[in-house]
Amino acid sequence: MSAAPVLDVENVTKIYHKKVWANDHVSLTISAGDVYGLLGHNGAGKTTLLNQVVGLAKPTEGKITLNGRDAVADPAYARKMCAMQPQSQAPLDGVTPKEAIELMARIRGASRRDARRRTADLMAALDIEPWADTKGEKLSGGVQRLTAFAMAAAEPGRLAMFDEPTNDVDPVRRRLLWAQVRELADQGCAVLLVTHNVIEAERTVDRLAILDHGRVVVHGTPTELRGEHAHQLRLEAAAISHAVAQDLAHEFDNARSAVAIGRRMIAPVAADDCATALQWAQRHQQTGRIDEFSFNPVSLEDIYIRLVGSPDDNVDESDDALLAT
Amino acid sequence: MRSWLHSYKLLLKWNALRMRAEIPVFLALQTVIASGIVIGFSLLIPEIDAVSALYLTTGAMTVSLITVGTVLAPQIVAQQKERGLLDYQRSMPVPRLAMLAADATIWILVALPGLVATLFVAILRFDLQVSMSPWLVLAVPLVSAGSVAVGYCIAYTVKPVLVGLVTNIVMIAALMFAPVNYPAERLPEWARTVHDWLPFQYMAQAIRDTIDVPAGGTPLLPFVVLVAWAIIGLAITSRVMTRRI
Numbered sequence: 001m002s003a004a005p006v007l008d009v010e011n012v013t014k015i016y017h018k019k020v021w022a023n024d025h026v027s028l029t030i031s032a033g034d035v036y037g038l039l040g041h042n043g044a045g046k047t048t049l050l051n052q053v054v055g056l057a058k059p060t061e062g063k064i065t066l067n068g069r070d071a072v073a074d075p076a077y078a079r080k081m082c083a084m085q086p087q088s089q090a091p092l093d094g095v096t097p098k099e100a101i102e103l104m105a106r107i108r109g110a111s112r113r114d115a116r117r118r119t120a121d122l123m124a125a126l127d128i129e130p131w132a133d134t135k136g137e138k139l140s141g142g143v144q145r146l147t148a149f150a151m152a153a154a155e156p157g158r159l160a161m162f163d164e165p166t167n168d169v170d171p172v173r174r175r176l177l178w179a180q181v182r183e184l185a186d187q188g189c190a191v192l193l194v195t196h197n198v199i200e201a202e203r204t205v206d207r208l209a210i211l212d213h214g215r216v217v218v219h220g221t222p223t224e225l226r227g228e229h230a231h232q233l234r235l236e237a238a239a240i241s242h243a244v245a246q247d248l249a250h251e252f253d254n255a256r257s258a259v260a261i262g263r264r265m266i267a268p269v270a271a272d273d274c275a276t277a278l279q280w281a282q283r284h285q286q287t288g289r290i291d292e293f294s295f296n297p298v299s300l301e302d303i304y305i306r307l308v309g310s311p312d313d314n315v316d317e318s319d320d321a322l323l324a325t
Numbered sequence: 326m327r328s329w330l331h332s333y334k335l336l337l338k339w340n341a342l343r344m345r346a347e348i349p350v351f352l353a354l355q356t357v358i359a360s361g362i363v364i365g366f367s368l369l370i371p372e373i374d375a376v377s378a379l380y381l382t383t384g385a386m387t388v389s390l391i392t393v394g395t396v397l398a399p400q401i402v403a404q405q406k407e408r409g410l411l412d413y414q415r416s417m418p419v420p421r422l423a424m425l426a427a428d429a430t431i432w433i434l435v436a437l438p439g440l441v442a443t444l445f446v447a448i449l450r451f452d453l454q455v456s457m458s459p460w461l462v463l464a465v466p467l468v469s470a471g472s473v474a475v476g477y478c479i480a481y482t483v484k485p486v487l488v489g490l491v492t493n494i495v496m497i498a499a500l501m502f503a504p505v506n507y508p509a510e511r512l513p514e515w516a517r518t519v520h521d522w523l524p525f526q527y528m529a530q531a532i533r534d535t536i537d538v539p540a541g542g543t544p545l546l547p548f549v550v551l552v553a554w555a556i557i558g559l560a561i562t563s564r565v566m567t568r569r570i
Contacts, residue, residue: 016570054416058569075569079418086416088409094343103342107335108418135346 004068005029006158006190007053007082012062014048014214022048024214025062030159030190035181037201037208038194039304045214046194047087050161053192054084067158082159083108083152087167087194090148092136097128097147100136105154115154122150125183126176141168149177153184160184161192166200178204198301208300212308222300229268229298235277237265237284237293244289252280269295332419336427344431351397355439359389360446366506367450375454377507382447383533384506386440387468391499391528393436394472396492398428399480403488406480421566425477425559433469440465444536460543461535467551468528474558475524481565498525505529524554 007030014023023045030036038046051057053064055075064071064078071078092100098119105115123129126146131139139147149165162181166174181204185191195201201208202222209219223230239245245260249267252258258267269277274295284290341348362385367373373381405411414424447453476492483491499505502516503525509517520526527547534543 091410
């Protein structure tokens with residue numbers, strides 16, 4: 001994390017057709033060994049930023065420096081230094097994962113031997129060996145995406161960028177993929193990760209930025225982003241009905257910060273008050289008003305929703321109320 | 326140059342792998358279409374003289390090269406464009422011209438067996454006497470490169486849904502309204518002037534005059550014009566490919 005930055009994005013603004021602000025003065029820095037997460041809704045400007053780094057789009061304003069060189073002035077160098085898995089599917093029709101990963105590694109500069117070894121390693125690590133010799137059009141969406149991930153990860157250069165790498169991927173292989181992302185960083189690569197999946201990203205990223213309407217609304221480590229909420233827990237109790245959940249919210253703290261969403265009653269609890277809250281929840285479970293309950297740290301997803309809102313207004317407002325306490 | 330060739334070789338392999346299932350179908354269809362044109366025209370014109378036979382044979386060969394370059398190739402590119410695959414290719418660390426050259430090589434290889442079949446059918450059907458020039462080896466790739474360059478220009482600059490329409494117009498123009506299968510004198514004056522600037526008649530002439538060398542030897546002009554068209558087409562395509570929106 002202390003190494004010289006591999007990618008330095010400085011005040012990048014991208015305006016399409018003179019009126020659509022896809023990126024609005026975005027700045028971020030990624031060093032070798034860092035996994036940097038870029039979070040945001042659809043249309044927040046994440047993919048646009050990646051396209052500018054790799055030279056598919058040109059910033060209207062601002063500077064992108066890759067490995068010490070101006071990436072905007074020299075897009076061919078940028079492409080050489082950075083491997084990208086785009087959000088769209090890779091061209092896999094007619095080719096098998098083994099052929100595609102190996103050939104892409106060679107196109108990106110690996111020797112024949114290294115490409116072959118790396119392909120075998122990645123296919124084993126992502127558990128896609130059973131489809132090694134199946135042609136692309138016959139693969140499921142998840143295996144296609146894992147193949148596209150491996151095509152970029154096989155010879156990643158200095159910077160690897162993955163745009164929604166876990167879409168369509170099953171939960172078990174998602175974990176395998178995140179482990180490979182970590183592995184790339186541990187081997188000295190800078191990784192830029194675009195995702196909607198806040199919960200999974202939280203476990204993998206070292207630092208992250210949340211993008212909304214093209215602007216970075218907040219950036220830092222997951223702990224920094226949690227800020228004052230870092231020492232709070234979140235009590236979530238499944239009541240037997242919505243009415244009971246509302247009653248419980250009143251009883252808990254006169255519904256000042258506790259809220260009822262459907263059958264769930266959610267309330268923030270300071271770490272020091274946990275024992276009391278636990279007794280309270282256990283009592284209601286014994287009387288049969290609560291089916292089950294849990295205490296969890298305030299998640300990055302809660303922070304994310306508070307900052308950029310949720311497509312579901314009810315949940316959004318309730319979570320806002322919860323986090324505003 | 327070494328890295329250019331390295332990229333070209335790997336991209337060619339990539340193309341060949343991706344299209345290995347379709348290539349035999351393309352080859353078969355091209356061969357049938359190219360020989361079909363010769364047989365079809367001989368049914369249309371039963372009493373055919375030696376000059377017309379030469380025009381029809383070499384015309385069919387030219388049309389088959391034009392079909393591959395300006396119809397088949399752009400339609401495949403348009404499909405890729407619609408599926409968002411072009412951006413994937415554009416993000417690869419390879420020279421843009423190596424990418425085009427690797428594509429063009431595949432299309433030339435697809436067209437070659439059809440050319441041989443056409444010539445073979447024509448020799449049998451019309452008793453065609455030919456005196457081939459070694460320049461044929463240059464003429465075929467040049468006509469192909471010109472066609473592919475024009476075809477890619479269409480694919481990259483026209484909306485994918487319209488590519489089929491535009492390429493069909495080019496195809497009909499080449500087959501029926503260009504001095505490819507017949508001498509330019511049969512066209513009205515204005516059309517001849519238009520064709521002085523278009524590549525079709527030069528493509529036909531490059532093939533015709535190398536399959537059967539005229540008394541004065543193979544002329545240079547068609548080659549010069551085709552090189553110019555290939556350069557213009559490649560320059561526009563390369564510009565569109567590298568354009569950053």
